[in-house]
Amino acid sequence: MALKSFIEVSPDSHFPIQNLPFGIFKPEPASPPRPGVAIGDYVLDLSTISVSGIFDGPFLSGSDCFLQPNLNKFLALGRPAWKEARAKLQNLLSADEATLRDNPSLREKSLVPMSKVEMLLPIAIGDYTDFFSSMHHARNCGIMFRGPENAINPNWFQLPIAYHGRSSSIVVSGTEIIRPRGQGHPSGNSPPYFGPSRKLDFELEMAAVVGPGNELGKPVDVNEAGDHIFGLVLMNDWSARDIQAWEYVPLGPFLGKSFGTTISPWIVTLDALEPFACNSPKQDPQPLPYLAEKTSKNYDISLEVQIKPAGQEDSCVVTRSNFNHLYWTVTQQLAHHTINGCNLRPGDLLGTGTISGPEPESYGCLLELTWNGQKSLSLKGATRKFLEDGDEVIISGCSKGDGYNVGFGTCTGKILPSL
Amino acid sequence: MALKSFIEVSPDSHFPIQNLPFGIFKPEPASPPRPGVAIGDYVLDLSTISVSGIFDGPFLSGSDCFLQPNLNKFLALGRPAWKEARAKLQNLLSADEATLRDNPSLREKSLVPMSKVEMLLPIAIGDYTDFFSSMHHARNCGIMFRGPENAINPNWFQLPIAYHGRSSSIVVSGTEIIRPRGQGHPSGNSPPYFGPSRKLDFELEMAAVVGPGNELGKPVDVNEAGDHIFGLVLMNDWSARDIQAWEYVPLGPFLGKSFGTTISPWIVTLDALEPFACNSPKQDPQPLPYLAEKTSKNYDISLEVQIKPAGQEDSCVVTRSNFNHLYWTVTQQLAHHTINGCNLRPGDLLGTGTISGPEPESYGCLLELTWNGQKSLSLKGATRKFLEDGDEVIISGCSKGDGYNVGFGTCTGKILPSL
Numbered sequence: 001m002a003l004k005s006f007i008e009v010s011p012d013s014h015f016p017i018q019n020l021p022f023g024i025f026k027p028e029p030a031s032p033p034r035p036g037v038a039i040g041d042y043v044l045d046l047s048t049i050s051v052s053g054i055f056d057g058p059f060l061s062g063s064d065c066f067l068q069p070n071l072n073k074f075l076a077l078g079r080p081a082w083k084e085a086r087a088k089l090q091n092l093l094s095a096d097e098a099t100l101r102d103n104p105s106l107r108e109k110s111l112v113p114m115s116k117v118e119m120l121l122p123i124a125i126g127d128y129t130d131f132f133s134s135m136h137h138a139r140n141c142g143i144m145f146r147g148p149e150n151a152i153n154p155n156w157f158q159l160p161i162a163y164h165g166r167s168s169s170i171v172v173s174g175t176e177i178i179r180p181r182g183q184g185h186p187s188g189n190s191p192p193y194f195g196p197s198r199k200l201d202f203e204l205e206m207a208a209v210v211g212p213g214n215e216l217g218k219p220v221d222v223n224e225a226g227d228h229i230f231g232l233v234l235m236n237d238w239s240a241r242d243i244q245a246w247e248y249v250p251l252g253p254f255l256g257k258s259f260g261t262t263i264s265p266w267i268v269t270l271d272a273l274e275p276f277a278c279n280s281p282k283q284d285p286q287p288l289p290y291l292a293e294k295t296s297k298n299y300d301i302s303l304e305v306q307i308k309p310a311g312q313e314d315s316c317v318v319t320r321s322n323f324n325h326l327y328w329t330v331t332q333q334l335a336h337h338t339i340n341g342c343n344l345r346p347g348d349l350l351g352t353g354t355i356s357g358p359e360p361e362s363y364g365c366l367l368e369l370t371w372n373g374q375k376s377l378s379l380k381g382a383t384r385k386f387l388e389d390g391d392e393v394i395i396s397g398c399s400k401g402d403g404y405n406v407g408f409g410t411c412t413g414k415i416l417p418s419l
Numbered sequence: 420m421a422l423k424s425f426i427e428v429s430p431d432s433h434f435p436i437q438n439l440p441f442g443i444f445k446p447e448p449a450s451p452p453r454p455g456v457a458i459g460d461y462v463l464d465l466s467t468i469s470v471s472g473i474f475d476g477p478f479l480s481g482s483d484c485f486l487q488p489n490l491n492k493f494l495a496l497g498r499p500a501w502k503e504a505r506a507k508l509q510n511l512l513s514a515d516e517a518t519l520r521d522n523p524s525l526r527e528k529s530l531v532p533m534s535k536v537e538m539l540l541p542i543a544i545g546d547y548t549d550f551f552s553s554m555h556h557a558r559n560c561g562i563m564f565r566g567p568e569n570a571i572n573p574n575w576f577q578l579p580i581a582y583h584g585r586s587s588s589i590v591v592s593g594t595e596i597i598r599p600r601g602q603g604h605p606s607g608n609s610p611p612y613f614g615p616s617r618k619l620d621f622e623l624e625m626a627a628v629v630g631p632g633n634e635l636g637k638p639v640d641v642n643e644a645g646d647h648i649f650g651l652v653l654m655n656d657w658s659a660r661d662i663q664a665w666e667y668v669p670l671g672p673f674l675g676k677s678f679g680t681t682i683s684p685w686i687v688t689l690d691a692l693e694p695f696a697c698n699s700p701k702q703d704p705q706p707l708p709y710l711a712e713k714t715s716k717n718y719d720i721s722l723e724v725q726i727k728p729a730g731q732e733d734s735c736v737v738t739r740s741n742f743n744h745l746y747w748t749v750t751q752q753l754a755h756h757t758i759n760g761c762n763l764r765p766g767d768l769l770g771t772g773t774i775s776g777p778e779p780e781s782y783g784c785l786l787e788l789t790w791n792g793q794k795s796l797s798l799k800g801a802t803r804k805f806l807e808d809g810d811e812v813i814i815s816g817c818s819k820g821d822g823y824n825v826g827f828g829t830c831t832g833k834i835l836p837s838l
Contacts (some may be wrong), residue, residue: 126586159611163673167546168762251580252672364720
């Protein structure tokens, strides 16, 4: 029989006892931020639980990692500590365990209704890297910008292509995004366009949250890379396609991306996702030995993007994709990132790149869905080629188990007009 | 008559009382890191000076910004505080002022011989951005890789091109650099090369250290951008040209750069550099209004790179350049960086890109100096196309005043073999 909590959790909740994602929250506007895990419609305050002495195992006993304003210190402890925390929490919340269930005062102090809390960025992000690991996305962009003959560059099949992103402008779900201003291609001999972006887009991504990390000069072996990934978040890598197209040769994306990147507040652990592990696509050509994994794993996570157009009550699904469309696994991404000696630190973020599937209904951004604005999307009453001011984008992600979900909640953002 | 210190400073020192660059040091291996300024052959310990109550002005009185392990808190205070600190310190160290000069106990506690201290990274770097602002460098790279007709892309003259770099692998001068491993272009139908980089290079750069910064969504006006730059450091943006060439299309440099970036320990303030301000090159076409400065300033800073080849006692000068060769000013870079709303934080680093001058003797990297390995550099007994294991690269920079220098010291690093 499936594990059950003494807290009532609706069958369609993303946050049953099988999940227990970690985040940072404030129970009241004036309270200091602290770690929590989601359980049904509640957040369990880990600072309270920690002070009550429940984490008495070898890795967490005496640690102040749950008395911090972010999860970095916990992430630095590594997988044995993560597993210990998960086991303690699953036990503490289970229907059979009296410690919390039968202690009204501790319940009162430690369980906060999710509707009352403010969620914050779960981690202090030192460096953020964005990969480009969906073949369908790479091919579609290539066809649009270079034609079908050379759609995907030969290097793409040999290494997980990536660029460094901007850490400072990563925000938590719900933060409004101001439409960026910038330069676009000149037409003829006139100076470049300057003004609010005319091609504002979302990108459906997920991102891996890095655990202990490695020393400068010491690469992580691809078969140990899993121990350096705490979990995954949903990510919207907002993109201004006109700014990006004009600036990106030869050094890559810069201001077309750095105005904002949104992540979900809850980090779902790889341990919670393990039941949803699946094979990754066959790689041809075979990767070089440093990228060859004994077991090459993806996860079956259904992803969906809805747009709620400005002024409308209802949102429309614009795409459905899945994490398992990634060609390069997150462990290959991490091993590649360190092969030159580059050091990763706890809290670093590795974005997957836009996750597009093979079918037009599964493309992960408007650039692909409207083929760079050549056709319109129909959203009930409204039509869109790119995002308009007031539009809200809602990403959700969920793995469906037998009678329960392991979900990510949502990752949302609304576009405000340029200043 | 020029301002003089009671501390004897040799006329060729980089650190007279006119300079007073800021850094972070440890007086003893076991001491906690603390801020200091360089004066002649000494480091003045700002934690000691601060505790003694000398910073009694409106901006610094009561502040613990000099009791921190990095300069970020001081940088966050902004130019009025920076000017107040500089004025206090210039007064405290001047020949006419008795406070420190005639207090042997305070002198003993606060002045540490530079030869005895360990210098650390002066700042906690949230984000590091690298620009591409020398036209000579852009043209040379363009000729090598795209031919002379399209050497410089049209966007280059309209905006300061840049990419996000890797923060975690920025190290202080003197840190050894392990030769990175990685993939290089396949030849014919064989798989890509994998192994230690065969084209390891230095890049002669400088970098601006960002002061207070801006809120997400609120760009900095180009005419106020100077107030967001605390000062400059020397920088060596080590580059593996073979890794870079294979990976960089279409998303820009990644592992070809992220294995290490070295900066000098001393940040020379823009206030100390003000006497060396000079006009920047005329820009044609005229920049768009958001990049048009009332006063467009460069600085006359002589730059030099020496290589000390493995096994040799002597180093050889391989290039001489000048900061004033930059086409885009650091204030234009900063304003451009924020025009889309991107937020900068105290301690962020804005690299200039390789600073090449117009003459072959002033090119800022081996890629240009040896024309991608087509010719060799002669270094007394040795010859080099790219860096070999055991080679040390020494960058220095200095502005020459009337009877004094405002210098940066050196930025050095030695290549260790791949693991």
